[in-house]
Amino acid sequence: MTATAVEASPSSVAPAASVARGYRFELVKLFAQWRIRLLVLACWIAPAVFVAAVSQQSSLPVDTLFGRWMGTTGWAGSLVVLGFAGSYALPLLTSVVAGDVFAAEDRLGTWRHLLVAVRSPRRIFLAKTLASLTVILLLVVGLWASSVIGGLVGAGNGPLIGLDGHVLSGGQAAGLVLLAWVCALGPTLSLAAIGLLGSVALGRSPMGLLLPVVFALLMQLAQLLPLSVPVRMALPGYAFISWNGLFTSPIQSGPLVVGVAVSLVWTVVATALAYFLFLRRDFTNLTHDGSVGRAVTAGVLPLAGLLAVSIGVLAAATPSSGSGITQDKVQRSVATAFGHLYRLQTQQLNRPVVTEVQLQTAAACVKGGGSGTNEGPGNDWHCTVTWHLPGAAATGSAIYQLDVTSDGRYVADGDGPKEVNGYFLVHTSQGDAPNPLWQFDGNVELFPATPKG
Incomplete structure (x- = not known):
């Protein structure tokens, strides 16, 4: 008898998984986590309950922007929720979703299985990024829709008083409230991109998960300081504040446009840095805990450079100097x-x-x-x-x-x-x-x- 060697034909090799299949798989993995399901329920239910309940109280949160009008119009409640979300909720949500999407594979030791199934680090990165973005958008839409429904149920579709005292009809307020939430997506995406960067660069380290929250806290502290206008607007979280300008007549569009543009630039740069680091990591190291040195050289320093460049560009382009309050x-x-x-x-x-x-x-x-x-x-x-x-x-x-x-x-x-x-x-x-x-x-x-x- 003679042995016959059989060579595997190229057609017998399974094709690499497409981005669409990887995206669906990553969504299933995210929604399989109890904390993600809990966050979705909280974002779609809690704001409605809160706004409807507060709108019926005799004592309103007058120390919160638009809080004094929660008893007269439902649109004020959604803006109160937006102010709270920009300071606390959205940084936390981006940390839980984007800050853990890559690090989870390090903790579970599943990178080799995922690479065998997909056979393309680029497609893995794209699928995970799109899946985390989808979940974050779902959470933000839930906050907006729930707060609006709770406000309309609790206080009705009454007129809203703007920040310069002019009266906005229910229809005008609805459009501006929606636009304010859309503008808040800019800094939310920048926090998500920083979460992706931390998740890739720091591996199983908990700092990767906490990075968006820490970064958002630092931006809030900076906004409390007597900074000059170019420095203040160069921070990617400024659009969490500048949406206030939508509720004046005429609309104070300059700071808002700058704030959204800066946050989108940060989103692109931080995502590109995360992509660069991801393609260059060693997946054969099962004990990978990230590299602090690489995180600094390929993460912190480029973002610090971006901040410096943004300040320089805004200082040359904007006519305001000092605090801007005269x-x-x-x-x-x-x-x-x-x-x-x-x-x-x-x-x-x-x-x-x-x-x-x-x-x-x-x-x-x-x-x-x-x-x-x-x-x-x-x-x-x-x-x-x-x-x-x-x-x-x-x-x-x-x-x-x-x-x-x-x-x-x-x-x-x-x-x-x-x-x-x-x-x-x-x-x-x-x-x-x-x-x-x-x-x-x-x-x-x-x-x-x-x-x-």
Whole structure:
């Protein structure tokens, strides 16, 4: 007998798995985790319950942006949830999903099995990235939809008061709320990309999982500092703040566009760095725990360089310098908001209709008693607002104490006279109602004021 050698033909080798098949497989693996399923349920249920419950309370979160209007319109609740999500929820969600999508294979020791099945590191990276992105988008959509539903059920489709006092109809508020959530996707994607980078670079180390949360915390701390405008806007999380500009008239689009663009650039660069590191790792090392040196040279240093370049570009392109908060901007913002809100109070009290042009509202603001430069953030801004009523000889006057934060947001606290802004309720023909002039939120545009058309 003679032995016959049989060679395997090329057609007998199984083809490499496609990206679509790898993507579906990664989605199944993600949704098989109890924590992912729990997060999906929480994002689709918890905001609705929270907003609906708070909207029915007599004590509202007035220290939160748009919180004072949660009892009158459902759209305010969704914006309150967005503010909380940008600070806490979204960094945590990106950490759990993107920060663990590669590191999980290191902990389980399954890289060899995955490589045998797919036979393409590039397709593995693309499938895992797309799957984590899909889950994150599902969670963000859940937060938005749930908060909107809870708000409409709890407070209805009422008008929303903008950050300059102008009234937005229910339809206008719906579109702007949706746009604000869409803009928040920019910094969310940048955090997800940083999570991917940490998951690839640090392997089984828990720091890879915590990286988006730590990075988001550092950005929040930086925003509290008296940074110059170019430095503030060069941070990828600035769009979590600059969506406030959507709720002024005209819209403060400059900071928002810059914030979203910067976050998208960070998303591309961080994802490319993660891809670069992933293709160069040694999958034969079963005890791979990442390389701190490589994480620094191929991760931290390039992102630090990107931050430096962004600051330089924005410093050359933007006309603002310093904090961007000046006396003229504060006075203009307070006067505009007061004029709009005074008309709203006039409607509540069934007084004769008056326009902003007739009121001729003006504000005189000083910081710290006027002995300094009258610019920058602080809780020592003092404003005196004056206005004229048609047919009246006397000039109306009201006093406000302002707390202006580093990002331009401020709370104006009325300090009299009592019949104008010294009490939190006004007596209307339908009963007591919140006084819109008692306290109000405003926003100082860090760019030079947008000219009105």
